[in-house]
Amino acid sequence: MSAIVIRELQGADMRALFGIFKEVLEPGDIFPYPLDTTFLKFSEIWLAEKSFSYVGLLDGVICGAYYVKPQWPGRGSHVATATYMVGTAARGKGIGLALAEHSIDAARGRGYRAMQFNLVISTNKAAVKLWQKIGFQIIGTVPGGFEHAELGFVDTYLMYRFL
Numbered sequence: 597m598s599a600i601v602i603r604e605l606q607g608a609d610m611r612a613l614f615g616i617f618k619e620v621l622e623p624g625d626i627f628p629y630p631l632d633t634t635f636l637k638f639s640e641i642w643l644a645e646k647s648f649s650y651v652g653l654l655d656g657v658i659c660g661a662y663y664v665k666p667q668w669p670g671r672g673s674h675v676a677t678a679t680y681m682v683g684t685a686a687r688g689k690g691i692g693l694a695l696a697e698h699s700i701d702a703a704r705g706r707g708y709r710a711m712q713f714n715l716v717i718s719t720n721k722a723a724v725k726l727w728q729k730i731g732f733q734i735i736g737t738v739p740g741g742f743e744h745a746e747l748g749f750v751d752t753y754l755m756y757r758f759l
């Protein structure tokens with residue numbers, strides 16, 4: 597049986613994370629960033645105003661990661677937002693769920709009161725199902741909020757749960 601380990605991000609992990617990021621980015625169906633996003637830009641995205649970030653390892657290999665940061669500074673900072681990704685070859689093995697549950701516990705432990713996802717692509721069935729499974733609700737829809745590489749303009753969801 598494969599062992600999932602979740603540990604805090606280390607600087608040396610960033611190249612592996614960039615590889616996973618590119619896998620998610622390239623089909624043009626999930627992340628909004630430009631296809632030519634560089635390692636430097638990715639590092640800025642992943643680390644900017646980060647509150648905390650953890651990686652998920654399967655049998656010792658980094659297969660996924662998440663970061664959590666405040667939605668807003670100051671009076672909006674009790675609401676967290678987060679991003680998750682799992683490499684294509686490692687999907688369906690429980691890493692996404694383990695990362696998600698870890699992030700919720702960790703955010704609650706750091707005093708956040710709620711978590712909000714701002715850009716869940718409506719066609720991203722795996723993500724929508726995962727978030728609903730762990731208690732997130734769709735609280736809003738942005739009509740045509742994402743230009744999907746194959747489907748054109750598709751709706752995006754705002755998803756929310758109290759912690």
Ligand SMILES: CC(C)(COP(=O)(O)OP(=O)(O)OC[C@H]1O[C@@H](n2cnc3c(N)ncnc32)[C@H](O)[C@@H]1OP(=O)(O)O)[C@@H](O)C(=O)NCCC(=O)NCCS
Nearest residue numbers: 680681682687688689690691692693716721722723725726
């Ligand atoms: C969404 C994502 C993080 C899920 O990670 P994962 O490791 O494959 O997910 P898990 O194996 O832990 O599955 C957990 C649950 O997610 C849902 N899920 C995962 N893959 C699914 C799929 N292909 N179709 C439908 N539901 C799926 C299921 O509810 C599943 O639980 P179940 O098997 O008990 O029904 C992963 O697909 C991913 O990184 N996708 C690209 C990036 C992304 O979408 N990030 C989130 C942006 S909002």
